[in-house]
Amino acid sequence: MRIVRRIGASPRERGSMTGDTCPDIFELSDGNFAVIGTEATAKLDNLLPADAARADYERIVVVSRETLVRAKTDIPDA
Template identity: 45%
Template sequence: MTHPWEADPDAVLIRRLGKSPAELGTTGGRDGCPDIWELDNGDIAVVGRDLTEAYQAGLPQDLVIGDGERLVVIPRITLLAVKADLPDA
């Protein structure tokens, strides 16, 4: 089955959006998750905690996690830190 959008596994990570996890203090003293990166094709890669199973039973009716998809949670501070790196349009 083809979807209107497919993730490109050949896209390359080109730059971090926002501050590193170490700068935000979300790593417990080591660099790692959570993080947000821009890919060379303009898509965004998000690294966070996989909580798909924890949320599965309580999803709103119009939220579907499809085959090959996972629900990833990141701290609010991580998302807010990317605002300066995002274009207005």
């Protein structure tokens, strides 16, 4: 597996002065997506809807609205 491309604008394009620690979204060679965000599992785990579940190896990650909105045009429809 490898990173194929960034989805959306880079942190610098979204206004990060250093580009070091900002949310990011990447498309992977297997068609999945990798997300860099703020780890929020402990804060949000008990707030998940009844029909949502998280495996022990999964984490809840928060990305800014701007990161996701600016990635929208790069996300394939299928």
